[in-house]
Amino acid sequence: MSDTSHHIVPYSTYGLILLLLLVLTGTSVAVTQIELTKWSTAVALLLAGTKSAFVLAIFMHLKFDQKIFRIMAVLIILLLASVIIITFLDYAFR
Amino acid sequence: MSATSAHINEHRDDTASKLGMWLFIFTELMLFGGLFITYSVYRYSHSGAFHLAAQELDVTMGTINTVILLISSMTLAMSTTAIQKKDKRTTLILIGITLVLALVFLVNKYFEWSAKIGHGIWPGSPLLEELGRGDTLFFGLYFFMTGLHAVHIIVGMVILIVVFVFVWKDKLTFDNFQLLENGGLYWHLVDLIWIFLFPLFYLIT
Incomplete structure (x- = not known):
């Protein structure tokens, strides 16, 4: 290879x-x-x-890309996930 | 400034170009992410109506369109391999197949929407007003989210046509194909959004 x-x-x-x-x-x-x-x-x-x-x-x-792209993608997905989780916590406990 | 630039007429930075594309993709994820949250919250508060309304959607049509988009993503991904192998013909054929599949997706969408409108369902239609708030929200989100997605398909097609012409005219070659790569990233994003739209609207009833 x-x-x-x-x-x-x-x-x-x-x-x-x-x-x-x-x-x-x-x-x-x-x-x-x-x-x-x-x-x-x-x-x-x-x-x-x-x-x-x-x-x-x-x-x-x-x-296959440089590590920085993976790091950024993971961070954005975590951000999106936390927004979703916080929204649902809000709705579940109001 | 460095005085050692040997290639005077070549100012390009592929990594920066890709980074810019990814940053744009992140904003798109946030845009659709917000819509997914809106959908989920209304589904939660109007679960009965959403359950019945979702059964109105054609699962077969949705599945066919999913398969079409997945295949189109693969053909476009393959085109980045073809161009690196200096195989211009295959690159053009693969981008061409992607474009045809995108068109087929839109035609299916047209028939799907026409059927809904034929049944008296469109945003603000009298039937929806009769059916109540849950149905109005479900179909409002259905038309808006699949519509916004379809707009992205059209934009993707325009980008791919430009890429196709550039490959044709040898402006994109095996060692300079970042535009093809970025166009591909955009197309896969469109695929990615559909991967979530499909189960949320068609499958989960």
């Missing part, structure tokens, strides 16, 4: 990730169409979170 300054991602990696994303999509459709009510929301969002992690890491090249 000769890794130069720019990493060329092979086509097969992208193909594999698409396959994974399609399987996860199928799973989330199946899970929510079967009546599971209480857990289906959590499962669907968990699957969506997993899918977006793959898109961010591979399609958006975060896995």
